Amino acid sequence: MTDGFGQRLQGVFDTRGRMCLGIDPHPWLLEAWGLDDSGAGVREFGLRAVDAAAGRIGVVKPQIAFFERHGAAGYAALERVFAEARDAGLLVIADAKRGDIGSTVDAYADAWLGDESPLRADAMTIYAYQGLGSIAGVMERADAAGRGLFVVAATSNPEAAAIQQAVLQRSSRAGERVAGALVAGIAAWNAEREGAAEQRLGPIGAVIGATIDPRDFGIDTNEAPRPGLPVLVPGIGFQGGELAEVPARLGALAAGALLTDSRQVLQAGPDGLADAIARRADEIGALDV
Numbered sequence: 001m002t003d004g005f006g007q008r009l010q011g012v013f014d015t016r017g018r019m020c021l022g023i024d025p026h027p028w029l030l031e032a033w034g035l036d037d038s039g040a041g042v043r044e045f046g047l048r049a050v051d052a053a054a055g056r057i058g059v060v061k062p063q064i065a066f067f068e069r070h071g072a073a074g075y076a077a078l079e080r081v082f083a084e085a086r087d088a089g090l091l092v093i094a095d096a097k098r099g100d101i102g103s104t105v106d107a108y109a110d111a112w113l114g115d116e117s118p119l120r121a122d123a124m125t126i127y128a129y130q131g132l133g134s135i136a137g138v139m140e141r142a143d144a145a146g147r148g149l150f151v152v153a154a155t156s157n158p159e160a161a162a163i164q165q166a167v168l169q170r171s172s173r174a175g176e177r178v179a180g181a182l183v184a185g186i187a188a189w190n191a192e193r194e195g196a197a198e199q200r201l202g203p204i205g206a207v208i209g210a211t212i213d214p215r216d217f218g219i220d221t222n223e224a225p226r227p228g229l230p231v232l233v234p235g236i237g238f239q240g241g242e243l244a245e246v247p248a249r250l251g252a253l254a255a256g257a258l259l260t261d262s263r264q265v266l267q268a269g270p271d272g273l274a275d276a277i278a279r280r281a282d283e284i285g286a287l288d289v
């Protein structure tokens with residue numbers, strides 16, 4: 001049986017550290033890198049980013065939106081970038097942020113997590129605002145395939161708080177905040193799986209931004225879930241999140257933290273990127289988690 005996503009992510013933490021490079025080919029970055037804003041441009045950008053990450057860190061997170069802007073050519077570029085990343089031994093998180101009724105979201109899972117899909121990644125980002133039950137099938141599929149999910153919980157953008165801090169009315173978790181209930185629900189799902197007791201990290205994780213305090217979102221940071229919860233932490237650097245504050249803010253959840261940085265590192269340009277990644281990875285490696 002193949003290792004689960006949680007075990008593979010833990011293996012990366014132990015050997016390559018906790019940095020994830022976000023691959024976000026913004027038009028202004030393409031220009032700064034001397035590349036066209038085209039399918040060929042985003043492919044070249046993605047391949048150079050993978051090349052710079054390989055051997056230095058363990059995870060990359062292509063932001064699908066910037067490839068999707070180029071239609072079929074953008075998707076062809078993504079397939080190449082994913083394949084190169086896999087060949088380089090990097091874990092790939094497809095930042096696709098999908099969500100819908102269960103039967104539709106299952107098809108998204110086929111696209112991003114299916115063994116035969118050319119777009120298969122090791123994990124994807126997903127929304128559960130149509131109910132955690134709407135992604136129950138995807139959680140099962142991901143786990144069965146040794147892949148993972150990062151469920152959007154408490155995001156880095158300030159305008160998200162109104163919805164993510166709202167208090168649930170009708171649910172077995174009535175009275176809890178949306179983000180806190182999602183995190184608790186995921187942790188409970190991870191814990192109920194067969195073999196969970198032996199695993200340090202579960203397959204289903206949460207997105208918790210570096211710019212916010214998870215306690216404001218009703219997220220329990222005092223008690224470590226068992227198995228541990230993978231936590232994708234965006235928002236450091238360009239969005240103002242302070243790396244040094246992340247361990248204290250996440251508290252008991254810091255053990256599962258994967259810190260992702262896109263623009264601040266990418267703006268070093270193709271020639272400076274490898275050094276910029278190495279510097280950021282060192283800063284992350286020095287954190288007390």
Ligand SMILES: O=C(O)c1cc(=O)[nH]c(=O)n1[C@@H]1O[C@H](COP(=O)(O)O)[C@@H](O)[C@H]1O
Pocket residue numbers: 022024063095125154155156157207208209232234235236237238239260261262263264
């Ligand atoms: O899921 C994400 O990665 C994500 C969640 C979140 O709360 N905030 C957030 O910025 N992101 C993504 O993380 C990346 C952040 O990029 P930088 O701000 O350039 O580091 C973008 O691709 C965002 O779409």
